[in-house]
Amino acid sequence: MRTTRSQELVDAIIELIDRRGLRPGDPLPPEPRLMEEFDAARNSVREALRTLQALGIVEIRHGYGTFVGDASMTxxxxxxxxxxxxxxxxxxxxxxxxxxxxxxxxxxxxxxxxxxxxxxxxxxxxxxxxxxxxxxxxxxxxxxxxxxxxxxxxxxxxxxxxxxxxxxxxxxxxxxxxxxxxxxxxxxxxxxxxxxxxxxxxxxxxxxxxxxxxxxxxxx
Missing domain, CATH: 1.20.120.530 (GntR ligand-binding domain-like)
Incomplete structure (x- = not known):
């Protein structure tokens, strides 16, 4: 169930990036805002962001926030x-x-x-x-x-x-x-x-x- 919820959040964050027209380098809403928007626990949001980071879709800059990545094929x-x-x-x-x-x-x-x-x-x-x-x-x-x-x-x-x-x-x-x-x-x-x-x-x-x-x- 946790894996399913995490995948749902991954899909939702990708949809959010698309819906708002965010481009590589643009900041994502902070974690509390994502938690509120998707009615999700902090750990679930962080897990989803880590998954997206591994795919190159987001870039987590500790101390600065989370930004849209370039989703490189590498x-x-x-x-x-x-x-x-x-x-x-x-x-x-x-x-x-x-x-x-x-x-x-x-x-x-x-x-x-x-x-x-x-x-x-x-x-x-x-x-x-x-x-x-x-x-x-x-x-x-x-x-x-x-x-x-x-x-x-x-x-x-x-x-x-x-x-x-x-x-x-x-x-x-x-x-x-x-x-x-x-x-x-x-x-x-x-x-x-x-x-x-x-x-x-x-x-x-x-x-x-x-x-x-x-x-x-x-x-x-």
Missing amino acids: TLSPSLLFRTRARSQDDLRGLRDLLEVRQILETELARKVVGDAGLLADLAGCIERMRDPATAAAADRQFHERICVAAGNELALELTRLFWDVYRQSESLVGTPSNAGSLVAKHQKIVDAISSCDQEAVRRAVSDHFDEIRHRIAAG
Whole structure:
């Protein structure tokens, strides 16, 4: 019953933030006001606020009050990493699931930006930096982020960054690409497909990129 009440308060506080149009950094009403508004005990309100803090929805500044947070996707990173690695110990199922979700997301984003000349120039620069082992990883990450930015989808950008970080922390389970040339070729194929404005070519290019990782998982 206590858990249910706490969840009700979590939902109610989120609704309050939305109803009042509060933005990240705006102060929430103090605890006594929340207790009065929701007819709730202090401990229940504090428990709900701690839950919201863990989700990044609020920020508790001791001595100053509680403020609306930015609800960054990074708060999901420990949970997603745990699910990926815990399920990967025997059959790497968790890592395969993560790759499948990434592929679905990135295929649709790449299809959305076909023919974008400015993006193509940016991606070409990323590929050039992939040739240098010292900058390859950062350039690889930026390549995928630039597609999200060009697609104009901020949520997709946050998810891509989250998936990227979790994958990199799990990559030790399958090893790194065998050589920089392979990394460059896979990404160049995506650029060529975007340039051609061929939706099916985009799908195949993104699929080939993730197939290389899946082959490493199978070999591992």
